[in-house]
Amino acid sequence: MTTPDRSNLKPISLWWRPQTPNPAKVVIILEELRLPYTGKFVELEDLKKAEFEAVNPNGRVPAIHDPNTNITLWESAAIISYLIATYDTTHTLTYTDAPNAFHLQQWAYFQASGQGPYFGQAAWFLLYHPEPLPSAKDRYVAETRRVVGVLDKWLGDRTREGNVWLVGNKMTYADLMFVTWNGAVGLFLKLAGREGEWDPEKEFPHFWKWQNAMMARSSFQKAMSLAKVEDVHN
Template identity: 70%
Template sequence: MADNSNLKPIQLWWRPMVPNPAKIIIILEELSLPYTGTYLELEELKQPKYESINPNGRLPSIHDPNTDITLWESGAIINYLIATYDKTNKISYDTFPEKHHLDQWSYFQTSGQGPYFGQAAWFLLYHSEQVESAKERYLGETRRVAGVLDKWLGSKTSGDGNAWLVGDKITYVDLMFVNWNAAVGMFVQMAQRPKEDWDPETQFPHFWKWQSAMVTRPSFLKAVSLQKAEDVHL
């Protein structure tokens, strides 16, 4: 494992129980990188102070004082952390074709899973009007994305008895999916939807086994346990 004892803490702008900031915490934890958090209330996101850091006014963002870079967009942040700090390929590959397959699945997460699962959550719980067609649309896309993952994982095995998206070990791209996987079940339950709307254990057994293996990892447990600004550090 790389010696990170001389690194300055990476600053993370975040909120608790939000899937995209939690993705960054998981990767920081997996790589044993020091970090500290700046907690933001929702009303602070679209203010000039934060928009000078992230012009999109969303979370997460980071500043790494070790390289003096500021980044936003969770996929870009994770790609940076892996390229800069995973020199031993603990949760990545630098071989062909695996490194390109990692890109493939990371793009699928940021362009497919995250937006569709997020829209399902929005229309189930937060939209000011009850739009049943939108709920059905995004729940259907949620199941479609899970089905893509389930089919692929069902075609794979690894030495540890689990199936992973790339190669024969867990990588950062697996971990990019875990928070939205966990969140959508909570949203469906809170909205009191029928079980057939989201029953991954029955509908997507390979997906379910994969997710069940990831939610036991200390990095995931740390990310979901964080509730206060002072909690965020390694």
């Protein structure tokens, strides 16, 4: 696929909901790559309607349509992979050499298959499930802590080698894929009255430093500050 001319890009359409981890992941990458985009806010009751399912048959956000390449995509990890492959021509957020490129995929798959689903289930059972299921709550809180522990140990080992990112010596899309779900942990535990179980600065210091470095970026701040019903523009 030919790389679109960046001097004349049309805005990418993003179907989204505000301050939601998976759409926010895509906003962060769009911001980091300085791509123009326009938001299409989707009400909860519209996610399973035919109009939106024509965009995403799974009936969830995010999804994108890129008029510059005429491609429509859903699933945040697939969208991010596409944006990086298509628009990160200077490799600002990626590596193309082996083994780094494959290690990036490794962490991206871990985020999409491990971190996101486990953290999401923790939030669901703690806050939304209609029946109180203590065993489910405890399981997914424990899995959340386990995933954070994996990240903390890896980052600790990397720090001792002089690096502070998951792969190589720079922040990449793989790091940024984790930041929004990481940021949700303290909130859903607090809302569930379990904030005493979450002290990452003390328990997971390498994770804590890494997370805060990403949260300080303007791309994260933009993703977390988007309005509820207004279209998103960049």
